[in-house]
Amino acid sequence: MLVNMMKERMVFPEYVIDIKGIDELKNIEITQRGIEIGSAVTATELQKSGIIREKCPSLAKAASYMGDKILQNSVTIGGNISIGMPSTDGLPALMSMDALLEVKNIERTRIMPSSDLVVGIGKTSLGIDEMITKIIVPYKDGLNGTYAKFLNASEVAIATAAVSYTVSKGKLRVVVGAISAKPYYFDESLLGWKWDGTIDENVRSVVEVIGSSIKPMSDAVASAEYRKEVSKILVSRALRELFGGE
Numbered sequence: 001m002l003v004n005m006m007k008e009r010m011v012f013p014e015y016v017i018d019i020k021g022i023d024e025l026k027n028i029e030i031t032q033r034g035i036e037i038g039s040a041v042t043a044t045e046l047q048k049s050g051i052i053r054e055k056c057p058s059l060a061k062a063a064s065y066m067g068d069k070i071l072q073n074s075v076t077i078g079g080n081i082s083i084g085m086p087s088t089d090g091l092p093a094l095m096s097m098d099a100l101l102e103v104k105n106i107e108r109t110r111i112m113p114s115s116d117l118v119v120g121i122g123k124t125s126l127g128i129d130e131m132i133t134k135i136i137v138p139y140k141d142g143l144n145g146t147y148a149k150f151l152n153a154s155e156v157a158i159a160t161a162a163v164s165y166t167v168s169k170g171k172l173r174v175v176v177g178a179i180s181a182k183p184y185y186f187d188e189s190l191l192g193w194k195w196d197g198t199i200d201e202n203v204r205s206v207v208e209v210i211g212s213s214i215k216p217m218s219d220a221v222a223s224a225e226y227r228k229e230v231s232k233i234l235v236s237r238a239l240r241e242l243f244g245g246e
């Protein structure tokens with residue numbers, strides 16, 4: 001993407017550093033901290049990884065939308081979330097798993113919630129001298145989940161929905177993306193989700209909460225009202241895919 005922006009003369013960097021050959025940024029492993037993913041892991045590698053497919057399925061599915069199959073060989077998860085564009089698929093999936101980011105500069109390392117990364121369209125909270133080195137999903141047993149995306153005829157995202165829940169069914173996260181500068185995040189208490197309730201009751205409650213909480217943007221791609229309706233449908237479909245029901 002950076003290369004495309006240079007070709008279009010949108011940016012003029014003095015130096016360009018290719019980080020894709022740094023082994024430490026290419027690992028996917030389970031550690032004491034959870035599931036750790038190097039920031040230079042590509043979209044193709046995410047989809048092929050047994051750990052990601054089994055323990056972070058919403059991310060594996062989101063990676064399958066990160067451009068076409070050829071692009072996915074070069075798109076990195078670190079770059080995908082760092083461009084801060086609403087339509088990118090990595091951040092909603094990571095936020096649905098409460099992912100943390102390991103961020104380094106030459107002097108120090110800090111850990112920040114993935115939900116704090118994007119602060120505006122194309123803007124992140126990273127310092128000019130900082131890079132994301134790892135993504136940490138803080139659930140060693142992984143999460144079940146899925147990811148849904150609705151595109152217009154020109155293949156531009158209208159809305160996306162990432163849903164993840166812990167294997168023990170204690171936590172449920174729903175994240176709605178592509179409708180505003182940063183994704184909307186909901187946990188089970190915000191959603192009114194009852195693990196012992198029926199799927200229809202739960203979906204009704206979730207759709208109501210989503211409908212009254214999100215304030216989508218209107219632009220040349222879609223109106224706010226259309227984005228809201230699509231978001232509700234995507235979330236409802238994703239929940240039914242995971243939990244059953246009509």
Ligand SMILES: Cc1cc2nc3c(=O)[nH]c(=O)nc-3n(C[C@H](O)[C@H](O)[C@H](O)COP(=O)(O)OP(=O)(O)OC[C@H]3O[C@@H](n4cnc5c(N)ncnc54)[C@H](O)[C@@H]3O)c2cc1C
Binds near residue numbers: 065068075076130
């Ligand atoms: C035509 C096209 C369609 C696309 N469609 C989609 C889509 O539908 N959904 C989707 O999710 N993606 C899509 N993508 C891909 C998406 O744009 C890329 O994921 C994104 O541009 C990052 O690419 P990259 O990993 O090559 O990063 P680069 O282009 O190398 O970097 C992008 C920016 O992030 C910074 N950066 C890179 N790595 C890090 C890091 N570890 N820490 C901090 N900053 C970093 C760079 O300095 C640069 O400013 C599409 C791309 C193209 C070209």
